[in-house]
Amino acid sequence: MSQKAVVICSGGLDSTTLLYYVKLKRHLTPVVVSFNYGQAHQKELNCIKSLSKSLKLEHIIVDLSKFGRLLKSSLTQTSIQTPLTHYTHQTQQITVVPFRNSWMLLIAAGIARSKDINLVFYGAHRNDQTVYADCRPIFVEQINKLLEVADYQQVKVEAPFISLTKAQIVKLGYELGVDFRRTWSCYLGRRYPCLKCGTCQERIEAFEKNDLRDPLVGERRWKKILKKLK
Amino acid sequence: MSQKAVVICSGGLDSTTLLYYVKLKRHLTPVVVSFNYGQAHQKELNCIKSLSKSLKLEHIIVDLSKFGRLLKSSLTQTSIQTPLTHYTHQTQQITVVPFRNSWMLLIAAGIARSKDINLVFYGAHRNDQTVYADCRPIFVEQINKLLEVADYQQVKVEAPFISLTKAQIVKLGYELGVDFRRTWSCYLGRRYPCLKCGTCQERIEAFEKNDLRDPLVGERRWKKILKKLK
Numbered sequence: 501m502s503q504k505a506v507v508i509c510s511g512g513l514d515s516t517t518l519l520y521y522v523k524l525k526r527h528l529t530p531v532v533v534s535f536n537y538g539q540a541h542q543k544e545l546n547c548i549k550s551l552s553k554s555l556k557l558e559h560i561i562v563d564l565s566k567f568g569r570l571l572k573s574s575l576t577q578t579s580i581q582t583p584l585t586h587y588t589h590q591t592q593q594i595t596v597v598p599f600r601n602s603w604m605l606l607i608a609a610g611i612a613r614s615k616d617i618n619l620v621f622y623g624a625h626r627n628d629q630t631v632y633a634d635c636r637p638i639f640v641e642q643i644n645k646l647l648e649v650a651d652y653q654q655v656k657v658e659a660p661f662i663s664l665t666k667a668q669i670v671k672l673g674y675e676l677g678v679d680f681r682r683t684w685s686c687y688l689g690r691r692y693p694c695l696k697c698g699t700c701q702e703r704i705e706a707f708e709k710n711d712l713r714d715p716l717v718g719e720r721r722w723k724k725i726l727k728k729l730k
Numbered sequence: 731m732s733q734k735a736v737v738i739c740s741g742g743l744d745s746t747t748l749l750y751y752v753k754l755k756r757h758l759t760p761v762v763v764s765f766n767y768g769q770a771h772q773k774e775l776n777c778i779k780s781l782s783k784s785l786k787l788e789h790i791i792v793d794l795s796k797f798g799r800l801l802k803s804s805l806t807q808t809s810i811q812t813p814l815t816h817y818t819h820q821t822q823q824i825t826v827v828p829f830r831n832s833w834m835l836l837i838a839a840g841i842a843r844s845k846d847i848n849l850v851f852y853g854a855h856r857n858d859q860t861v862y863a864d865c866r867p868i869f870v871e872q873i874n875k876l877l878e879v880a881d882y883q884q885v886k887v888e889a890p891f892i893s894l895t896k897a898q899i900v901k902l903g904y905e906l907g908v909d910f911r912r913t914w915s916c917y918l919g920r921r922y923p924c925l926k927c928g929t930c931q932e933r934i935e936a937f938e939k940n941d942l943r944d945p946l947v948g949e950r951r952w953k954k955i956l957k958k959l960k
Contacts, residue, residue, distance in 0.1 A: 562796075570790065572844035599837070599843065602836040602840075602877075603836040607797065609828070610828035633879060633882050642876040645876075649864075649868045650864045650869055
């Protein structure tokens, strides 16, 4: 059996592609770690749960749902509305879950160390950086510097997609055989993607740039979306 | 009302003294944050819960009990025995909860940011540093460097006891009027302190160096302990 690595996987498009990348390109056995922090879009957790099962991977859902409610964000507090506008720094600010990626990474590092695993994969990518400070290369650098001094045993974080755009991730995922029907992005987490929130719009653009249709969207609706984009 | 600050408080001697310090010396209103990570010594949580109530302070217990069981440590897994020997690096290694102080601090920072508070107090002190890498000044430096890049809004961690010994903290606590009967240290978390585990021994020494008796220990038993120490 190949060496193990923890892969933080939300069930979204980026981290699911990361999972395939770790398995197929890095030839490591992923231990999938997901977080239930009470996010409105719990649907993403169902995606990764069923996918991990299909791929016969160990999957840990860290239950932080009670804690999540304490955090001020449209993703964790129903009283705050998720902005249904284009993906910009200003509009998306309220979707930031305070220090989420920081505590996720440290918790994942704790799980890794408990399993004698020394590598944690993190799916941050380039598009996110304008909104989310913790998707920047300098953040990954600092997390690793922290990990170096936080314990006498080493765990390292790798973010191989940090310089890729979401469109490039879709391309990679397509090549690796990711079934995008089994990923979820929409912040609202309803039956169908809202196609209006920031992450829906980002996802649409990523597929469109690859001349692909998002398989979560029907053909007729997709054509309408493309018309609007032009 | 004075400015607020988050104080991470386990219910132990150090962080309870920190709470008094923040309130009385720094003239800030503490928002007390404690963590239930399934620690064997849940008793410490009862201490801080009742103390916060007496002091009329907002108290948040972050429930990570399900997550805690995933972590390999004698404090979180009943199958691993807590060493009942003197406090040294080697013997206490198994009491390390992987990256606990790191994720605690980041979670506390998330709570702080959600409440528009920009300061988190952390009770690390000098004695802990031989065992716990995350009680060293360099760790606090790195946490702050991480916080600087992890969000576009700032939260800072302060560890005012980082260069104090536990004996010096007992002295300070005594001066500030801390009721040490309402603090708990013993890792075993039984009815009475075991007086054998590393943290019990550290606590005994801290009181002894101040010519004080730990009020959790009866007078007769205390005299016996002092005899053994000599």
